Amino acid sequence: MATLEFWYDFASTYSYLSAMRIEDFAKDRGVEVAWKPFLLGPIFQGQGWTTSPFNLFPKRGNYMVRDIERIAAYRGMTFRLAPVFPQNSVNAARLAMIGAEKGWTPAFTREVYLLQFRDGADISETDTLAKALAAVGQDPETLLARMREQPVKDALRAQTEKAMFLNIFGAPTFITEDGEMFWGDDRLEQALGWAAARGAPAASSA
């Protein structure tokens, strides 16, 4: 089965749009999704940006909100921008790194996005993360402790460095097995089509 990497930051509004639909869309096309949480902050800093471009360029930021409102309405989703933007997504991303071991990362990711962009919660708060963990059947106490351990921090740092190495400059970004990069929720269909047509024919007959 072909695999498509889905690179996302928990503070990214357009990543929310993709996270809520990628698995159904991928299943329809026989593509497996590899969830890749990372941090946009260090990547933006590398471009000389101290915050989100939506804050640095307010016209672009105002447009983003309206653009996502329209898309969300069309898809029957709720979208609200929480009071703080962008939120500190480092702890959410560390938890998502842990979740990869036992496969709860996708469900946890969707839950965190809904708490942030549907309910207006702050995902940098431990309470919000505990709520998301509980919602996907995981033990908050154990996992919030592990979240603070060095190997987990290192794993997320390595993943963000991998994103830089791959020339990722925004989120969501989709990368196929043959190295094609697609940026933005509006390229999801194209990325899945590419992955399905060209991805790993040998593996699917194994």
Added chain:
Amino acid sequence: MATLEFWYDFASTYSYLSAMRIEDFAKDRGVEVAWKPFLLGPIFQGQGWTTSPFNLFPKRGNYMVRDIERIAAYRGMTFRLAPVFPQNSVNAARLAMIGAEKGWTPAFTREVYLLQFRDGADISETDTLAKALAAVGQDPETLLARMREQPVKDALRAQTEKAMFLNIFGAPTFITEDGEMFWGDDRLEQALGWAAARGAPAASSA
């Protein structure tokens, strides 16, 4: 009939994608297109950018080329980035302002884009512009002289100021009669759908 404004800069690669398809798409949906050439340069300067963001942020620029190559291949179009990018588009835009009087702006615009992004020509050169004018049945000598007159320069400056006033920050940008803004070739279908559904019902029954 509903009208959709199409704001574009002659140096903009994604505007090329839209210019080549907007009229057929609009006709299918019963929407009229108002072609609005303007200059992105002053708008980028207002954001503190001295050149295209594709040059300021090279990873974004490299991605743009690959993204448009894929889309162009899918649509059966040719795309090559001319050696100079972005090109000085001021004279092409001035001619397009003149063309609005007699209705040859759309054909002229497509011709200039093809010379630039299909053939690799430099649209800041008088020869290229003369070729585009001749291709759409206009007299190069007369029009290249008018292009340098103050009223034409003023008209383009006013149009660019209007773009700033409308909070346009990139190209292509589509604006409906009820003031909805859509940015990017990938929003063209959505913009036309919006315009067709909500645009000027009174006018269409007049």
